[in-house]
Amino acid sequence: MPPILGPFTGTLAGSRAPKSARSHLRMAGHPRKELITVKMKKIVAIGAAVGVAIAGFAFAAPANAEPVSNSYVLVGSDTLQDSVNALTNGTSISGSFVRVTSAGATVGSFDAFGSSSIQTKPNGPYFGRPSGSGAGVNALRASINGTALYSGNAAVPTKTISGQVDIARSSSGPGANANAAGLLLYVPYSRDAVSYAYKGDSTAIGALTTAQLKQVYESNTPVTINGTVVVPRLPQGSSGTRSFFLSAIGVTTLGSTVNDVNNTTPENDASVLGANEIIPFSAASWVAQSNGATGVSTIGTTGVQLGSTNGIAPFTGTGTALVPNSAYYSSTLGRDTYVVVEYKRVNSNDPAYDANLAALIDPTVGQSLTNFGSFATTSGAVKKKFGFLAPVSTTAQRAFATI
Numbered sequence: 236m237p238p239i240l241g242p243f244t245g246t247l248a249g250s251r252a253p254k255s256a257r258s259h260l261r262m263a264g265h266p267r268k269e270l271i272t273v274k275m276k277k278i279v280a281i282g283a284a285v286g287v288a289i290a291g292f293a294f295a296a297p298a299n300a301e302p303v304s305n306s307y308v309l310v311g312s313d314t315l316q317d318s319v320n321a322l323t324n325g326t327s328i329s330g331s332f333v334r335v336t337s338a339g340a341t342v343g344s345f346d347a348f349g350s351s352s353i354q355t356k357p358n359g360p361y362f363g364r365p366s367g368s369g370a371g372v373n374a375l376r377a378s379i380n381g382t383a384l385y386s387g388n389a390a391v392p393t394k395t396i397s398g399q400v401d402i403a404r405s406s407s408g409p410g411a412n413a414n415a416a417g418l419l420l421y422v423p424y425s426r427d428a429v430s431y432a433y434k435g436d437s438t439a440i441g442a443l444t445t446a447q448l449k450q451v452y453e454s455n456t457p458v459t460i461n462g463t464v465v466v467p468r469l470p471q472g473s474s475g476t477r478s479f480f481l482s483a484i485g486v487t488t489l490g491s492t493v494n495d496v497n498n499t500t501p502e503n504d505a506s507v508l509g510a511n512e513i514i515p516f517s518a519a520s521w522v523a524q525s526n527g528a529t530g531v532s533t534i535g536t537t538g539v540q541l542g543s544t545n546g547i548a549p550f551t552g553t554g555t556a557l558v559p560n561s562a563y564y565s566s567t568l569g570r571d572t573y574v575v576v577e578y579k580r581v582n583s584n585d586p587a588y589d590a591n592l593a594a595l596i597d598p599t600v601g602q603s604l605t606n607f608g609s610f611a612t613t614s615g616a617v618k619k620k621f622g623f624l625a626p627v628s629t630t631a632q633r634a635f636a637t638i
């Protein structure tokens with residue numbers, strides 16, 4: 236296989252925003268603040284009056300105005316967005332200032348949920364916001380294809396988005412789309428794990444087994460466990476957490492007790508749960524929200540807890556000092572997560588090679604997206620604060636024979 240990322244050969248070594256109300260303003264070279272959060276209605280008011288362009292980001296008058304990237308754009312996974320936002324906005328959560336940039340230019344990471352449409356690059360089209368891992372990868376494919384129509388959601392007309400997305404965040408691997416000659420490259424980002432969040436009696440439903448979870452999600456009649464009728468819920472269909480969870484517990488066909496009609500439920504949002512409801516939840520996101528790393532927590536005082544699947548707790552510690560439990564992360568409920576790029580753009584033997592993009596996903600670069608170093612000055616130290624561990628596999632995987 237031709238070398239990837241210059242010297243590599245294919246083996247790589249090693250502020251949760253409210254989902255509808257805020258937008259992250261990334262300012263290149265800002266000397267003081269790591270992250271400036273601007274409420275959407277304020278952006279709209281300013282943009283409608285005069286229009287704004289700040290350090291490579293432009294604001295237009297539409298009600299869904301959002302910062303525009305002056306270099307590379309990431310979309311996709313909700314699970315990864317908080318840590319990626321911290322890295323691209325800049326953060327001192329590790330004890331030292333860390334910010335991932337590209338040749339001095341800022342990198343734009345767009346949330347999985349928010350306004351129905353986004354504009355990612357100057358003068359680019361507004362298109363449906365990619366919500367989740369699958370939607371992010373599909374947006375990347377449409378961006379590469381150039382002529383395929385893309386629809387992020389039903390509220391926004393389909394359109395071509397050539398060159399508007401450079402990187403997809405994915406909380407799951409390529410699965411059946413893996414292909415040794417694939418046109419995309421999945422590069423390991425971190426290690427996460429998935430459990431279930433629940434609202435109810437911990438003695439009844441706080442330690443469900445994978446067999447019990449399979450029964451709950453496959454059943455066509457209500458399932459009672461320890462005297463409690465368990466109500467199953469799922470995140471929206473493009474969620475990588477959803478697809479991984481169902482695969483991990485062995486579910487191929489959902490039971491009718493899972494109400495999945497017109498499902499738009501976001502990932503990792505504990506506030507959606509009612510009495511005795513359960514939903515797949517990223518352990519890393521739970522740790523990050525509990526520790527205050529995300530800025531905004533959906534856990535708070537909602538009375539929701541994270542289940543100990545098969546009797547193993549996904550984390551240790553209490554309160555705002557949670558730490559991932561490596562035993563849980565290394566179980567069958569653990570998963571590596573990825574950033575996804577076009578293969579030829581990071582293959583140094585290809586005429587389309589982009590050295591700056593390749594550097595962004597080079598794990599040997601201390602402040603790259605895929606680094607998992609231990610020093611406070613590295614991206615890896617930041618990701619640990621967001622509940623992630625180093626990926627088990629450091630091998631990049633090619634996928635998708637066609638775009």
